[in-house]
Amino acid sequence: MELRNLRVLVEVVRQGGFTEAARVLFSTQSTVSKAIRALEDELGVVLLHRGSRTVGLTAAGAIVLRHSQKMLGLRDDMLTEIAELRGVQRGTLRLGLPRIGSDALFAPIFARFCALYPGIDIELREAGSARLRELLQSGELDLAGLLLPVPDAFATQELACEPLVALLPNGHALTERRELAVTDLAEMPLVLFDTGFVLHAMITQAFRARHIQPKVAARTSQLGFMLELVAAGVGVAFLPRMIARLHARAGVAQVPLVAPGLEWRMALAWRRDAYLSHAARAWLQTALTP
Numbered sequence: 001m002e003l004r005n006l007r008v009l010v011e012v013v014r015q016g017g018f019t020e021a022a023r024v025l026f027s028t029q030s031t032v033s034k035a036i037r038a039l040e041d042e043l044g045v046v047l048l049h050r051g052s053r054t055v056g057l058t059a060a061g062a063i064v065l066r067h068s069q070k071m072l073g074l075r076d077d078m079l080t081e082i083a084e085l086r087g088v089q090r091g092t093l094r095l096g097l098p099r100i101g102s103d104a105l106f107a108p109i110f111a112r113f114c115a116l117y118p119g120i121d122i123e124l125r126e127a128g129s130a131r132l133r134e135l136l137q138s139g140e141l142d143l144a145g146l147l148l149p150v151p152d153a154f155a156t157q158e159l160a161c162e163p164l165v166a167l168l169p170n171g172h173a174l175t176e177r178r179e180l181a182v183t184d185l186a187e188m189p190l191v192l193f194d195t196g197f198v199l200h201a202m203i204t205q206a207f208r209a210r211h212i213q214p215k216v217a218a219r220t221s222q223l224g225f226m227l228e229l230v231a232a233g234v235g236v237a238f239l240p241r242m243i244a245r246l247h248a249r250a251g252v253a254q255v256p257l258v259a260p261g262l263e264w265r266m267a268l269a270w271r272r273d274a275y276l277s278h279a280a281r282a283w284l285q286t287a288l289t290p
Contacts, residue, residue, distance in 0.1 A: 001042060003075060006068035008035040009047065010138060013065055016054055039064070073139025077275040091120035093279035096132040096144035098266075100193065100223060104246045105160055105266060106145060113286045120279045128196035128221070136271060142280040147198040148265040156267040159287060162240035164257045164264060167226075169233045175253040182210050182259050189217035189235035191226055199264070203238055206262045227252055240264035 011021040012032065022032045040047050047061035057065060097106050113120075125135060132144040137153065150156060166180050174180060186207075193200045200219070207214040217235040220226050223243075230237050231251035239247070243264075244254050268287055270276060276284075 005035045005039045069138040076139040096141040129198040146269040154269040158267040162264040167237040179256045191235040191237040
């Protein structure tokens with residue numbers, strides 16, 4: 001079985017189509033199609049539903065995708081470990097960090113790491129937690145900053161546990177309160193991060209757990225845009241305390257949110273069965289050093 005065909009399958013599913021996968025793989029659509037067909041012929045099953053615009057996994061395809069990600073990750077681990085054994089490791093850390101909160105939590109770690117290990121190159125990927133999990137599982141990242149909890153396939157080291165604050169426009173009646181509960185915001189429209197962010201799921205689940213249907217006014221991946229919407233009175237937003245303090249803005253009030261279990265728990269994560277390179281171990285040590 002050709003590993004490159006497995007890589008093609010992973011990218012076709014990830015990118016949502018043959019054309020998009022070909023672009024990422026620096027290949028042609030016909031080459032990508034041939035690779036998928038060769039894999040289907042070898043296994044004797046259909047892996048993908050081919051639609052006019054999108055592709056979807058068959059039941060067999062889902063099984064093959066899951067194992068393909070594991071096999072490709074193991075291959076990368078093997079090559080890294082052999083390179084270090086031979087002493088030709090140039091020192092590269094494949095690091096994934098969240099788009100939200102990295103300035104408050106990871107920037108100081110990043111600076112210390114660069115000072116301590118100037119010879120190690122950092123290949124940085126920035127994305128929401130859901131996307132970072134996928135990249136970590138497929139072996140494309142050594143470490144990633146993920147919100148807890150995470151699947152059992154990952155080992156973790158927690159770095160921060162922060163309560164949330166509600167962001168409201170100045171002058172709103174609720175800004176006079178010392179603290180707020182989720183139920184106090186039942187009638188408020190919400191300004192949330194996109195669905196690719198774990199914080200989105202955390203907030204909506206907290207509302208539904210209290211039998212409140214969340215009224216989402218806007219979704220965004222941009223923190224600055226979120227703050228502007230709050231200041232304009234579009235709705236209430238939520239941020240971890242340390243991030244809210246760093247991004248305090250005139251016209252936006254911050255009120256502590258009292259919600260047991262609703263906390264921003266950020267951790268460094270890696271595949272439990274993965275080989276951690278010298279660079280990855282060095283980052284972990286740096287992150288855990290006060």
